[in-house]
Amino acid sequence: MRREYKDATAGSVCFLCIQHGTQRAGCLLGPPWSTTSTSTVSSRRTLTTPLFAVLLQPILLVSALHTLSVLNVLASEAIVISTLFASIAIYRAGPWHPLAHVPGPFAARISKYWSFKLLLSGEKHRVLKELHDKYGDVVRTGPNEVSMVHADAIREVFGTGGFQKGPFYEPWSDPTLPTKALLNLRGDAHANRRRIWNRGMNSEGLKGFEQVLAKRLVIMLSQFDKMVKEGNGKATVDLAAWFSYLTFDFMGDLAFGGGFDMLRDGGDKNGLWAIIKQGAKATAIIAQTPWVVPTFNMIPGANFIMDRLRRFAMESASARVKAGTGESKDLWYHLMDEDNHEKVKPPLHDVLVDGVLVIVAGSDTSSVALSYFIYQMMCHPELYARAQAEVDSVYPDAESALDSGRHDELKFLTACIQESLRLFPPVPTGGPRKIPAGDAKIIAGKLIPAETQIYVPAYVIHRSPKNFSPGPDNYDPERWLRSSSDKETLNHAAFMSFSYGAANCAAKHLAWRELLMATSALLKRYNMKFVAPESKTGKDWESTMKDFFVTETGGLMIELTTR
Numbered sequence: 001m002r003r004e005y006k007d008a009t010a011g012s013v014c015f016l017c018i019q020h021g022t023q024r025a026g027c028l029l030g031p032p033w034s035t036t037s038t039s040t041v042s043s044r045r046t047l048t049t050p051l052f053a054v055l056l057q058p059i060l061l062v063s064a065l066h067t068l069s070v071l072n073v074l075a076s077e078a079i080v081i082s083t084l085f086a087s088i089a090i091y092r093a094g095p096w097h098p099l100a101h102v103p104g105p106f107a108a109r110i111s112k113y114w115s116f117k118l119l120l121s122g123e124k125h126r127v128l129k130e131l132h133d134k135y136g137d138v139v140r141t142g143p144n145e146v147s148m149v150h151a152d153a154i155r156e157v158f159g160t161g162g163f164q165k166g167p168f169y170e171p172w173s174d175p176t177l178p179t180k181a182l183l184n185l186r187g188d189a190h191a192n193r194r195r196i197w198n199r200g201m202n203s204e205g206l207k208g209f210e211q212v213l214a215k216r217l218v219i220m221l222s223q224f225d226k227m228v229k230e231g232n233g234k235a236t237v238d239l240a241a242w243f244s245y246l247t248f249d250f251m252g253d254l255a256f257g258g259g260f261d262m263l264r265d266g267g268d269k270n271g272l273w274a275i276i277k278q279g280a281k282a283t284a285i286i287a288q289t290p291w292v293v294p295t296f297n298m299i300p301g302a303n304f305i306m307d308r309l310r311r312f313a314m315e316s317a318s319a320r321v322k323a324g325t326g327e328s329k330d331l332w333y334h335l336m337d338e339d340n341h342e343k344v345k346p347p348l349h350d351v352l353v354d355g356v357l358v359i360v361a362g363s364d365t366s367s368v369a370l371s372y373f374i375y376q377m378m379c380h381p382e383l384y385a386r387a388q389a390e391v392d393s394v395y396p397d398a399e400s401a402l403d404s405g406r407h408d409e410l411k412f413l414t415a416c417i418q419e420s421l422r423l424f425p426p427v428p429t430g431g432p433r434k435i436p437a438g439d440a441k442i443i444a445g446k447l448i449p450a451e452t453q454i455y456v457p458a459y460v461i462h463r464s465p466k467n468f469s470p471g472p473d474n475y476d477p478e479r480w481l482r483s484s485s486d487k488e489t490l491n492h493a494a495f496m497s498f499s500y501g502a503a504n505c506a507a508k509h510l511a512w513r514e515l516l517m518a519t520s521a522l523l524k525r526y527n528m529k530f531v532a533p534e535s536k537t538g539k540d541w542e543s544t545m546k547d548f549f550v551t552e553t554g555g556l557m558i559e560l561t562t563r
């Protein structure tokens, strides 16, 4: 069905035009993609042609050399395929492969199936930690892939002179659109789009977003107050779920000027959250073997999760264009360059894909960070009391707890959040960068061949005694406040929860404000404790955290009482 709507100031937009690169009379899109888009869809390595060749070759051989029969063709297929796979496996596992000198599990050397299965399990962060503990700073995690955890690798891989994103990121773009999301842009195209993002995230932009967040926080607190009242002074709340409602609603405000009301509804009534979560998880899994994607997309109906996500994006963007800019400027306003800074206006489809990215990148990350902080406070009552006392002293009355102007005074709370982000970075292992074709490179003192994909997993780096000691696995917020001593290691350069370099988190400062505002408002208003301390919703909650590029968690059941 063709979707159309009227913009407040101009003609109408047709989303079929966006998808098919056509331009109807009156469509807002402006000139064709190639002249205005900051990116184009690259040609991708696909499975289709090799698959076709492998299947056709034995048929041709049999028909040329033997009698063409089903049995002969099947036998020939079996010989060709097993010889092909065996020779690939022998090459990858053998001493001829350029990564032969890098240790790692045998299965990882010969096929991507190992990392595919690992991602599916959600245990990637924990398994990588075990492997690095066993093998050292560099581990081979795929036929042409390594994981590196020397702190120098952060700067050398992500920083100036580092490497571009690998094919892992390709599936994060909608193949039906003639553009890519910021997360999947490289080089100049990335720098151009990121410039617009950075303008949106400047101090004036942040101030506006903060007011939007404050409104959402007030809704969440009033829902909690209601539950406490109904529960005769206490309420049992799944804080992990409520933080997701909060961050999802807030990201909806930012990306599409609102329209999501999970806080108001107390849940995912429209199934939107589920769509986003399933879409992000499916993408992360398929991103392990991106060359399968174009072939996979040809199977009718196979891509139903991404189709739902796409429909959701179209509808949200449609509603935003229809509504126009509200009282406060959202990120859409900045990304669409509604205040006319750019010589050439960004095309609508760039903003559409980045709108979805805002929701995927900004909701689970922040909600996991909030949940993990609360979890640590519940596990460490003495630290909780100290953080609460600091909030009380900085914000003597409850209303002021949403004032970000005093965040600098929240030294201990900031250290507690930073320590949470260290022990459990919401993007625990991230995506890889790729060394270009040509020469091998020396990274953190190791020679890594051309065309290798490199992971630099924050979860492992943050728990290395070389970077944080003593007690790298302990929750010790004080480590960020103590003055340096010979007995301690605190490597600030190894803290990479927001990644590093030109493609680090585009909303790092916003995320910090969000974390400080939400935690101080909660600590100020409630006393909290685990409902069932000795369970998976209590002290064992950490074991429910799964790494699907972004993090998935189980419920975190907390008893709230008003202070």
Ligand code: HEM
Binding pocket: 182, 183, 184, 194, 254, 357, 358, 361, 362, 363, 365, 366, 369, 425, 426, 427, 430, 431, 496, 497, 498, 499, 502, 503, 504, 505, 506, 507, 508, 510, 511
């Ligand atoms: C505690 C909260 C957050 C954490 C820990 C976090 C972490 C990260 C990390 C590690 C990356 C790099 C990913 C990669 O290279 O594969 C990233 C990128 C990104 N983040 Fe965040 N993020 C947070 C919140 C947010 C929020 C609230 C937004 C949206 C408003 C956001 C938007 C983005 C975008 C757009 C990128 C891609 C940047 C680029 O490629 O240039 N993030 N984030």
